[in-house]
Amino acid sequence: MKALAFTALALLVSAGAAAAQTAAASLNNDVPTLGPSRTATALTGGAEVSAGSDDSSVTLRAAWVDSNAPNYTVRTLTLSAPLGKGGGPTDLASLDALANSTTLEFKWSNVAVAGRQRPKVADLAEACDEARTAYTTKHGKPPADDSSCAGLAADDPDQNSKWEDLFFAHNAYALIYGAGAKVGYNQFDYNDPTTLAQESRSRTPWSVSGFLTYYGRANKVLASGSYEHQEAYADADTKTVCPVVTPPVTCVSGPLGAPKLSQQDLFSLDLRKMFSASLGAAATFTYDAHSDVWGVETPIYFVRNPSGDGLTGGVKLGWRSDKHDLRASIFIGKAFSLLNF
Amino acid sequence: MATISVNVTCSRPNWVTIDDLDVPLHNGKTAVALEPGSHTLVWALIGSPGDKFEAELKNRAASICKVSWSIPAGSSGWTGDFKPFTV
Numbered sequence: 001m002k003a004l005a006f007t008a009l010a011l012l013v014s015a016g017a018a019a020a021q022t023a024a025a026s027l028n029n030d031v032p033t034l035g036p037s038r039t040a041t042a043l044t045g046g047a048e049v050s051a052g053s054d055d056s057s058v059t060l061r062a063a064w065v066d067s068n069a070p071n072y073t074v075r076t077l078t079l080s081a082p083l084g085k086g087g088g089p090t091d092l093a094s095l096d097a098l099a100n101s102t103t104l105e106f107k108w109s110n111v112a113v114a115g116r117q118r119p120k121v122a123d124l125a126e127a128c129d130e131a132r133t134a135y136t137t138k139h140g141k142p143p144a145d146d147s148s149c150a151g152l153a154a155d156d157p158d159q160n161s162k163w164e165d166l167f168f169a170h171n172a173y174a175l176i177y178g179a180g181a182k183v184g185y186n187q188f189d190y191n192d193p194t195t196l197a198q199e200s201r202s203r204t205p206w207s208v209s210g211f212l213t214y215y216g217r218a219n220k221v222l223a224s225g226s227y228e229h230q231e232a233y234a235d236a237d238t239k240t241v242c243p244v245v246t247p248p249v250t251c252v253s254g255p256l257g258a259p260k261l262s263q264q265d266l267f268s269l270d271l272r273k274m275f276s277a278s279l280g281a282a283a284t285f286t287y288d289a290h291s292d293v294w295g296v297e298t299p300i301y302f303v304r305n306p307s308g309d310g311l312t313g314g315v316k317l318g319w320r321s322d323k324h325d326l327r328a329s330i331f332i333g334k335a336f337s338l339l340n341f
Numbered sequence: 342m343a344t345i346s347v348n349v350t351c352s353r354p355n356w357v358t359i360d361d362l363d364v365p366l367h368n369g370k371t372a373v374a375l376e377p378g379s380h381t382l383v384w385a386l387i388g389s390p391g392d393k394f395e396a397e398l399k400n401r402a403a404s405i406c407k408v409s410w411s412i413p414a415g416s417s418g419w420t421g422d423f424k425p426f427t428v
Binding site: 063065072111113116117118119121124125148149150151153154155157160163164166167168172174215217220274277278280304305307308309310311312335336337338339 | 352353354356358360361368381383385387388389390391392410411412413414415416417418419420421422423
């Protein structure tokens with residue numbers, strides 16, 4: 001049943017990606033570039049639809065953005081299915097009890113930004129010329145004709161600061177807060193403890209959450225605190241049981257009994273920073289007040305996507321206090337993002 | 342005056358101006374009235390290297406300004422760019 005649900009979602013994602021490409025092509029007369037995370041995006045009447053996959057799940061996402069300058073309200077609806085029942089080796093460090101469920105999540109975020117500048121065109125042209133000259137001096141040849149001014153400026157840290165000062169004040173910051181609700185679906189197979197007959201039950205885990213994020217331009221660090229209450233289910237303990245009958249005896253092995261309800265009250269602190277053009281990292285510290293367990297998850301990004309702009313791969317480290325073992329995995333396809341919506 | 346349609350696609354908070362005129366949209370289409378002559382499209386956004394910003398301005402069916410841009414590697418993510426165009 002779970003395999004069927006996953007297949008249906010995979011087909012949905014595939015169809016969504018194809019539809020998204022078609023819609024985008026009709027708007028722009030060309031097909032958008034698809035990165036290694038296999039995402040596709042389309043604009044449909046104010047909503048943005050994207051489909052994609054990363055190292056642990058496939059997703060279909062719709063976003064609605066209401067602009068009321070200087071604030072933005074972003075609403076997203078995300079359908080997600082795990083790629084494997086067990087998830088990645090470090091995914092459990094997030095303490096997310098819904099990580100192995102097919103889920104539908106609604107999230108609402110409000111984005112307030114302070115410190116935006118209104119650059120004058122003459123100043124932009126002057127800064128662009130300066131960045132072009134600096135590039136030519138540094139590389140001994142002029143840049144390509146189609147080089148963007150931002151790209152030229154980003155080639156040199158000093159030029160980049162001058163360029164970006166035209167758009168945002170040095171102490172500019174974004175304050176983002178929001179809330180979300182998630183409902184999931186799981187199918188559990190287990191052995192009845194009395195009859196030893198194989199049974200199957202579906203369960204509907206859910207969660208509610210809230211978060212507050214600060215992202216400052218000066219220190220280039222995003223810090224986010226969040227709380228999430230989860231009601232999820234887990235397999236009963238696996239056992240091998242043999243009935244007391246005359247031979248031959250057929251034993252059964254697997255979860256013995258119905259899935260168990262588990263509750264989590266997760267308090268998280270998420271830190272993200274781009275250290276250089278080829279190194280970004282995040283660290284998420286999570287505490288489950290219900291079970292008094294800590295988890296730390298640290299993805300380190302250093303693999304660039306084919307276009308060379310973004311970081312989409314690296315190494316992920318995970319640790320949780322009740323297991324006491326450090327786990328590491330390699331991931332590819334999940335883009336590093338400083339914003340958490 | 343010519344009625345110019347503006348179509349913006351970006352998954353991150355962005356601000357778009359034409360000359361000194363705010364274009365009140367984040368994602369989607371709107372229309373602005375412009376005098377014939379030279380103008381400049383300016384955009385600013387917050388995101389991460391690799392995040393894309395796309396825009397197209399049309400005078401009736403004719404495309405007069407088309408942008409397919411992404412935050413470059415080496416940027417802090419608080420950035421923007423501009424493109425002149427003619428109506």
